[in-house]
Amino acid sequence: MEAAMTPIKDGEDAMPLGDAADAALAGASPERRCIVTREALEKDQLIRFVLGPDNAVVPDLAENLPGRGYWVTASRKVLAEAVKKNAFAKAMQAPVKPAPDLVDRIAGMIDRQIVDLLGLARRSGSLVTGFEKVDVALRTGKAVLLIEAKDAGADGRAKLARHTLPGVEIWAPLGAEQLGRAIGRDYAVHVAVAPGGLANRLKAVLRRQQGLIDDGVAGAGHAPAQPRTE
Template identity: 35%
Template sequence: MIELNANIIHEPKPKLVSKSDKDNLRRCIVSRRNMYKYEMIRFAIDPKGFVVPDIGCRLPGRGVWLEASLKAVKAAVDQNLFSYSARCSAKIPSNLAENIEKKLFERTSGWIGLAKRAGFLVTGHDKVRAKINLGDLAVLIQASDGSLLARKRLSACAKDFPCVEVFTSKELSNVTGRINVIHGALLKSDFVTPFLADVRRLSGFRSNQVPETEIRKLGRNV
């Protein structure tokens, strides 16, 4: 689950798009819609003709842009749109979608690591709750496999802030160097905007489902 604050990441405007906004718009080869670059993945063709996800938009050559979602990637592959858009016979790696998710996870976890080292990340239910009460919170981060009841209660306290639940407890623990991390808080800093932009893209390749047992627990306790 991701709830993004429009004040931090602006949604595309249906009217009156400025010149600077237009510079950040690209057309998805599947939907043919103009979208902001932070909602998309850029692809390049390497010297051997393989499609390569250019997550950081740094590779040379004519880029191909696609909405950041597993569904869009599958559609582009099935309809041979990479070859059509790149104007060449593009080869598709068998692990293309998995590679995209891996690279996006590395970027998002990298922001968490940088924020931790700079002192802008706290973990643990009580510490996160304290930051919410102090008004220092920028993003609530919760493990997707944590207790649904505990996540619901804490997110209710931070209802005016983005809530990110695309990481497992194991992933958060590995990134932060702590044990059994379920709740975390990214504090107000320059890390917030790029983190949310990459999380938005990562969420398109992850599907987090709440176990039925947790749903029953929530029903009994609320």
């Protein structure tokens, strides 16, 4: 049975971050309200901001900075609107002025998050790479996430997709060289991640990256592939 949600005031967290109430939701993702659209969404569909020193608008992708959180939908279009109309000033009730390149900075931060989380997964032993090892992990249900290079060959992708069990998410967020550097190799084409906290965090960040694709905003430069579940 889902926990009942209490109304969310604009510009406020639904509950204090890190509060024991989060744990009481048994792993559910509490909703937050976007300060632009005013739509209540789960946290992995939004990006948190805090009011920083000198009235700076500070992205908090890790969601651990102190202070009240202000949430914006993880969409290039909505973020661009927040910057253009300075929705932050109204929500924060402070004379803030977001950086003109805030959206592109966030896109770069998300890319770095993906790289860092892949590195953590490698060091923790919850990641395998190489076609044969990835194939075995997918066939035996030992992977919940398949990450492929954007420039991977269509044949290899198709073969792995045929062996992927239902519920496995497939993403292509990075090129082969960048994916390789993330896991300590010259390049990598296919990476499988085992179930667990790191896989869940990667999924959340990958969904945010997907929102930063070009959805009608001039100058957008990110276009990660759509996720697939087989």
